[in-house]
Structures are given as C-alpha cells and as structure tokens.
Amino acid sequence: MNKVLFNHRLSVGVTNKMNDLLEEIAMNRTRRGTPISKSDLIREAIRLYLDEQADARGSRKQIAKSLEGQITKLHEELGKLQTQSNEQNQMLIQLLMAMQPVFERIKPRPK
Numbered sequence: 842m843n844k845v846l847f848n849h850r851l852s853v854g855v856t857n858k859m860n861d862l863l864e865e866i867a868m869n870r871t872r873r874g875t876p877i878s879k880s881d882l883i884r885e886a887i888r889l890y891l892d893e894q895a896d897a898r899g900s901r902k903q904i905a906k907s908l909e910g911q912i913t914k915l916h917e918e919l920g921k922l923q924t925q926s927n928e929q930n931q932m933l934i935q936l937l938m939a940m941q942p943v944f945e946r947i948k949p950r951p952k
Contacts, residue, residue: 853883 855863863879870877892901 847884 867877895902895906
C-alpha cells in the first residue's frame with residue numbers, strides 16, 4: 842500500500858471532549874477492521890472541510906460551482922439557438938406558404 846508523504850506538520854489544540862470523540866471514533870473504526878489514527882481522522886476532517894469551500898481552488902465545491910456556471914451558460918445558449926431555430930422555421934413556413942401559388946403553377950400536369 843502506498844503511504845502518502847505528509848511533509849507539513851501542524852499543531853492544533855482541541856478540547857477534552859473533541860479528543861475523547863476522536864479516540865472513540867478511531868477505536869470504533871479499528872474494531873470494525875479499518876485501523877485509523879486520530880491524525881488520520883483529523884486529516885480526513887480537514888479534507889472534507891476544504892472540499893466544501895467554494896473559494897478554495899480545486900475543491901469539489903469550487904469545481905461544482907464552476908461547472909454549474911458553465912452549465913447555466915450552456916443552457917442559456919441552447920435556449921437562444923432554439924429560439925433562433927424556431928424563428929427560422931417560422932420564416933421557412935411563411936416562405937413555403939408564399940411560394941405555394943408558384944409551386945401550383947409549375948407542378949407537372951397529368952398526361
């Protein structure tokens with residue numbers, strides 16, 4: 842298994858209650874077959890927090906927000922194209938109706 846190299850160290854103060862909860866979660870997950878340390882839990886919590894930050898470049902939230910904007914823009918452009926297409930279809934229908942007498946005159950006559 843590849844071990845990720847953590848090359849920055851942080852020191853964070855926590856309350857007794859937070860520490861107790863981290864210990865409890867770590868023990869429960871380890872009992873269920875997923876050995877995990879408090880440091881792993883804290884990294885997981887930081888990762889989840891960072892992913893939810895819309896102003897953090899590369900976070901899931903930022904990527905989702907960017908995609909949402911692009912999808913909205915695409916939807917608007919498609920709406921404009923549909924309107925243009927409908928207008929063009931209406932113009933074609935009007936042209937065909939206007940040309941109908943000409944078509945009637947040039948239609949081959951049965952022999």
